[in-house]
Amino acid sequence: xxxxxxxxxxxxxxxxxxxxxxxxxxxxxxxxxxxxxxxxxxxxxxxxxxxxxxxxxxxxxxxxxxxxxxxxxxxxxxxxxxxxxxxxxxxxxxxxxxxxxxxxxxxxxxxxxxxxxxxxxxxxxxxxxxxxxxxxxxxxxxxxxxxxxxxxxxxxxxxxxxxxxxxxxxxxxxxxxxxxxx
Numbered sequence: 597x598x599x600x601x602x603x604x605x606x607x608x609x610x611x612x613x614x615x616x617x618x619x620x621x622x623x624x625x626x627x628x629x630x631x632x633x634x635x636x637x638x639x640x641x642x643x644x645x646x647x648x649x650x651x652x653x654x655x656x657x658x659x660x661x662x663x664x665x666x667x668x669x670x671x672x673x674x675x676x677x678x679x680x681x682x683x684x685x686x687x688x689x690x691x692x693x694x695x696x697x698x699x700x701x702x703x704x705x706x707x708x709x710x711x712x713x714x715x716x717x718x719x720x721x722x723x724x725x726x727x728x729x730x731x732x733x734x735x736x737x738x739x740x741x742x743x744x745x746x747x748x749x750x751x752x753x754x755x756x757x758x759x760x761x762x763x764x765x766x767x768x769x770x771x772x773x774x775x776x777x778x
Contacts, residue, residue: 610685
């Protein structure tokens with residue numbers, strides 16, 4: 597198992613050539629210590645586990661790894677397939693022309709949904725398509741705790757959990773985050 601910077605994992609997701617709306621996520625607080633846990637899965641790309649923390653109000657640091665090469669039936673049970681919550685990974689636009697093109701497409705989507713009765717889920721999907729989001733889908737998230745599915749995933753991959761915790765704790769110690777802001 598190769599531990600990498602969390603942004604490298606997100607870059608892999610962005611660059612993957614898979615159906616963007618097949619991604620699923622589970623996220624919440626770490627079981628112990630500062631930061632958050634995030635599991636991100638796609639049927640053909642596998643499951644990734646990221647651990648992050650806010651070094652300061654402007655910088656997030658973290659680590660991650662791929663814990664499974666594909667999402668089999670057992671792992672699929674831990675990843676949401678409903679629209680309880682939603683997440684998306686976005687890429688910045690490269691230039692003014694691209695920004696204008698995406699803005700025009702987004703305006704058309706908003707107008708189409710304003711003129712017709714649609715579901716919030718359909719609206720979200722159409723917006724993500726208009727923005728060419730590389731990854732989006734349902735997400736189970738607990739901002740004040742840990743979803744049960746996250747505990748089950750941690751139990752499924754105990755070696756990755758322990759290794760990523762150690763690596764993240766080393767980053768936190770290195771950054772001297774425990775002493776607060778001055």
